[in-house]
Amino acid sequence: MREKIHIYHTNDVHSHFEKWPRIRKFLKERKSLHEANGEDVFIFDCGDFVDRRHSFTEGTLGKGNVELLNDSEYTAVTIGNNEGLTLPHDALNQLYNDAKFDVLAANLYLSGGTRPSWALPYQIYRTSKGTKIGVTAATAYYRPLYKLLGWELSEPLSELESQIAELQKQVDIIIVLSHLGMHDDEVVAENNPRVDLILGGHTHHVFMNGKKVNYTTLGAAGRYGEYIGYIEAEVDTGPFLWxxxxxxxxxxxxxxxxxxxxxxxxxxxxxxxxxxxxxxxxLPEPLNYSWLEQSELPVILCEALYKWCKADCALVNSGLVLSALEKGKVTKYDLHRMLPHPINPCVVELSGTELEEVLLKAEESGLSELEFQGLGFRGVMMGKFVYHEIEYNKESGSIKIAGEPLDRERIYELATLDMFTFGVFLPPIKNARRKIYYLPEFVRDLMEWELKSRYA
Known part of the structure; x- marks a missing residue:
């Protein structure tokens, strides 16, 4: 029997709710239209719907986002690294308590090796005409970071192969919800020709009319709700599957x-x-900020990072600070508005030679004015680099660490931001021999801790 099935998908919305009223209206209207024609509709999200950059998400710890997905009648979602790594363990474990949709995350486990009760390896849906659709999902493989939060991840490509092998015995259509990125999605399609659809995200890529890899159709809808993905599936289950x-x-x-x-x-x-x-x-006095000049709040943040991590020295970019603090009462909302980034502190071990290279790169003309988004950064531009226990004289090229001349042979512990270990801005940090991440604290938590110690 031939039928038409309608599949809608979103990914990497990142709590950009400015587009959500349009998305909500569109999905509700399309679902009503298709169902009035006797056709089945499925709506999926491929992760990073939750982003603590927005006060609504921060205030509800993501539960408000779940209410939005419920309201728009999503069928199933998977988690992205923003759900998995920016929420404390208990907050993620309780995030979907009131979800009216399925949560699929085949490669997520508790530290003991069992699956959390809310995360299914796959789900099978049956259309009104009897077509069986198997959906599985996997999230990006940041295993060491998940481990710090009490989770365990299995390698996603091999995990998906196991789930696909299980599903192909039972269903007519196989769909993968992926938060792995474009490259891995193509690998999954190359290695698993039985997969019909891979709906992807994580790398914010866009496939305007899908992409064919072997027998598999890939769909991807960019980021921030800029697009809604749509797949029209035509299926005939007998006597031959078409x-x-x-x-x-x-x-x-x-x-x-x-x-x-x-x-x-x-x-x-x-x-x-x-x-x-x-x-x-x-506060007994206002605290100001600047992205291009030395200013109070970035200096305070850098010192907080140094103290929290108990390092030899510290480095931050002043572009992190997005607003000043006025004299008087400071709330968690004020700190969130000032530092909305889901960025964690970290320590990297660098030789003196590598640390010198970092400082030379940080002081390069143009880097401080670089405009970018991503890697947890929710600001506008990099901003001037700020140091603690580092003295760098541009004219002479001399460098002192904690008052002593830099020793190029010594190993130093530099407190900095996790985004520099993922990005290409400061290569010695990205390639550091040892990296120690501090989770679940964000930079705003360190700022709160430091302000309390100064002004309690």
Whole structure:
């Protein structure tokens, strides 16, 4: 019997709710339309829907995001690294308590090796005409970081192969929800021709009309809700199985905006603001910031990082700080607005020669004015680099660490930001022989700790 099945997918929304009213309206209307025609509809999200950059997500620790997915009648989701690594263990373990959709994460385990009760390795859905659709999912392989939070990850490609082998005995269609990135999605398609669809994310790539790899159709919808992915599946299950998939993307910028969209978006921020009104400290004077000049708040943050990590010295970029603190009451909302980044402190071990290379690179003309987003950074530009227990004289080229001349043979512990271990900005940090990550604390937690010690 031939039937038409409609599949919608999102990925890497990152709590960019400015597009959500359009997405919500579109999905609800399309679902109603297809169901009125007697056709089945499935809606999936491929991870990083939760991002603590937004006050609503921060205030609800992601549970508000789950309510939004419930409201839009998602069928199933998988987790991305933002769900997995920016929430404390208990917060992730309870995140989906009220979910009305399935959560699929085949390669996520508790530290003892058992699966969390809320994370299914796969789920099988049956259409109204009897077609069986098997859906599995996997998330990016940041195993050492997950381990610090009390989770264990299996290698995603081999895990998916096991789940696909299990599903192909039972279903007519196999779908993978992937938060692995474009390259790994192509590898999965190359090695598993029985997979019909891979709906992907993580690397924020865009396939306007899908991409064919062997027998598999890949779909990807960019980032921040800029697109909604759509797959029209035509299936005939007998006497011979016949399938055809047509992929496209809908640009959310041209979709109808509901009349209450601005109010809806404002309400989400106000909910977060209200939940984050806990007072942290009372300041006797304002604290300012600058991205291109030495200023108070980046210096305080750098010193907090140094103390927290108990390192030899510290380095941060002033672009982290996005707002000043006024005299008087400072709340968790103020700190979140100032430092919204899901960025963790870390320590790297560098030789004196490598540390010198880092400082030379940090002081390079142009790097401080680099505009970028990603790797946890939710600001605008890199900003001037700020140091603690590092004295660097540009004119003479002399460097002192904790008041002593740099020893090129010595191994130093540098406190810095985890984003520099993932990005290419400062290669010696990315390639450091040893890296120690501190989770689940974010840089704003360190700022709160330092302000309390100074102004309690």
């Amino acid at each position: 399938k055809n998939y047509t992929a496209t993307l809908f640009d959310t910028a041209v979709l109808d905006n509901p009349p209450n969209a601005a109010e809806y978006i404002k309400d989400l921020d106000e909910i977060g603001r209200d939940l984050l009104q806990t007072e942290v400290v009372t």
